[in-house]
Amino acid sequence: MLTFLRQRVLSSAVPLVVVVLGVFLMARLTGNPASLYLPENATQQMRDEFSRAHGFDKPLLAQMVDYFSGVIRLDFGQSLRTGESASTMALRAYPATLQLATVTMVLAVLLAIVIGSWAALNPNGVADRVSSFMSMTAASVPDFWLAIVGIWIFALTLGMLPTSGVDAGALSWVLPILTLLIRPLGVLTQVVRGAMISALSAPYVKLARSKGADEYRVISRHALRNASPPALTVAGDLAVGLVNGAVVVETIFGWPGIGKLMIDSILERDFAVLQAAVLLTAVTIFALNILIDIGYALLDARVRRKVTA
Amino acid sequence: MTTISSAGGGQMDGIGLDVDGLSVDVHTPQGTARAVDGVSFRAFRGQTLALLGESGCGKSMTAHAIAGLLEPTAEVVAGTVHLNGADLLSLSRKKRRKLAGPMLSIVFQDALTALNPVYKVGTQLAEPFRIHQGLSAKEAKEKAIELMAHVGIPEPASRIDFYPHQFSGGMRQRLLIAMAVALSPKVLIADEPTTALDVTVQAQILALLAKLREEHEMAVILITHDLAVVAEQADRVAVMYAGRVVEEGPVEEVFEHPRHPYTQGLLAAVPVNAERGADLSSIPGAPPDLFSIPSGCAYQARCPLVQDICRAQRPRLEALSEGRAAACHFAQEAQDA
């Protein structure tokens, strides 16, 4: 298990390093990185001063050393808007996004298991129709538009829910979660349904039935357990993809998370903060990928052996 | 051998399983087909009954129908299956589940797919005890270890924590058998238990089955397409063709004096009986598609004895003598053919 872990950590670290390095290289490729940090109307003198102060006039290799040591110390410089440390701002926004994403994923997984299994057990039943409708919606309706329709109907027309912000307590969670939920739920339900259909017709389910196992035991112990590794892989990918949705949802609903921070810092040209937010997200995804691998190995003994052998 | 005397049908108490007129329909995209058509046979305790036939003849479907494991697309449309005085087919699902294990169990063909890949074998072996006897995990595990030793798996105490993929094919089949006999059932269905194994392992597994049959005095229904396995292991044989039993009787008699042309064809095709250099015999043609079984006898297109009556009228399985039956209009003539 330890060998397995070490291997997974190393291979997941590759993309992380690529992203960290990529951000650095792209910023330098523009010629004068100082212009990224400064307002667009900054004078040449301001740019030069900024370059000197931040070592952008040093050779590329020295800059890279500076950059990486900054990344390790979580020092990305100061925000142009507030003068605060960029990493502090990113870390402050972080929990809001994490809460939103966690609640969404937990809901998505639970609902997908229920609806997907139900659909697998009753083909062409209500759950089956609901599941294919949801997957169609997930694949074809843009989340930002769904959010706007939600605001239009429930906030503006019916006045039941707040249009944005986090001040209305539980009510302010409803629209953001629903918007964010659509994609993972739609995809995951289909995956659970498919995996359950094949698990339910697998010989080991017949064997369990031949031992006198009741329907509950057959579904929960045998079918669901075998359907869970593929579902977990997809759930992991969806959790990573949730970043896309979080940026959109946070922007629309004024949710003070890391996605909104990214977009705000782009629109106000605050490169230090953007960089901090992007790298923090990248680290989170790195950790998430490792968690998924561990979960996968715990669920399926064959994976452990295959990787460590 | 006690075969012939007990096969007389007079000793009702010796009957392990009594299948009468079992019919199964399969619903497919191409329409509905009768995969099992009025199959009847009896399996006696302490004996092995072989269900012999080519793939697709309905023998596995029969087994799954008896065990209540049919796919949702298949349904039993007629017949009774009596076990211990009760008709399995008319029992509620709950009552039937109570019998699955202690009364009737099944050994599957492919142990690798039949064992659940995500659980340790110990967990799976313990399941019958947990379900039916309500044992604690620890007690059930002890029973599982005993069981593994009993079916000849070395070092059971340490290998109980292995996963199915860590065993060889023969060992996996032993594990399946262990699960099936865990609660000493009265009837054991073995659905091609050795097809996936190589010959030496095959012999060991069959020997194990025979040993367990004696110990538990089970009625074993051995489903196979292998004439040699039937000859060695079975007391009685029911030959199936296109969803029906075409001939039934004690193995020795059926193999020595087959009465149905299909059985005759099968036996003639065994290379052992052929002389070196001579052409190997085979049955011309192929079994009929289940959707287009002709009226009359299903074997008519391949039968050397075919007459007009075979095309018009489907032969019934008629008793020929004590414990023997065949479904052929010319069963008497066939004897001499």
Added chain:
Amino acid sequence: MTQDSSVATLSADATADVPTPVKARSERWSNMLLRDPMAAIAAAILLVVALVAVFGPLLIGESATRGNLALTRLAPFGTAHGWEYFLGSDLLGRSVLGRLILATRTTMSVAVPVVLLSLAIGSIVGMWAGYHRGWRETSAMRLADVILSFPSLLLAVVVLYIYSPNVANIVLILTIARIPIYLRTARAESAELRSRLFVDAARTFGASSGAIIRRHIFPVVLPTLLTVAALDFCYVMLAESSLSFLGIGVQPPDVSWGLMVAQGKSYLRTEWWLSIFPGLAIVITTVSANILAAWVRIATDPGQRWRLTTSRKRRSLRRTVMEAQ
């Protein structure tokens, strides 16, 4: 002679409705499409969208770009001011319908190049990697993993900040983000095909690897790749509209569907049509592409094609049966 003529009759019978293989194929395809009304409607909608993207801007004149201050905030479904204003007008008096038509072209001019480019690059590299195996395969797959392991928006956010958000850069980023999808599919299929007999035979005859990939692997992999491309078209459209909606995609004065939703969202309470119609345009197009992709997937799979030759009701019944098996 008699034998000959009987053969001739037989083959004439067999080909009565199949004049030439190519034509027969297209005929079957169109028939199958017509037999599935949903797929036929979806195909028709996509055709209309394509035509609007190409010819639409020629028809609408200036009502979409030049505001008419006498005709601001017109509600939709009125015919008093001509067909251009049927879907209402915005705060500057520009026709919403006209802007939707202009946006169709922008949206398509992002989505179509992205799909074609990533399809071409991804499948060529994928087939090459899958055919040669070894280090070529490993490095291509690692690269695909790296790209896929991060959300595309994260990449887009950085690149579009550093370089300006214009159509070319959006196409570039989305192409890079989508290449792995085709790369993985093409690699898997060509690695599998490589071991088949007909590829072996070609190799024995001394065919070069390029020729084998072109003549033997590409034709087999193509249907799968096209299905993936059809589905990915939706993804790319949604990605572009998300970027534009967030303000880091298509920039004014250009207009795309996503940008229109963003521009209208502040006026949702009063001028709801500014945001709702462009969103509907996106949904209708992506739903159509999805339906068509599902249809193509079934139509190109010989094992499932029968589903399209029967009516819908029976198909759902059969689906039950097939899946239960």
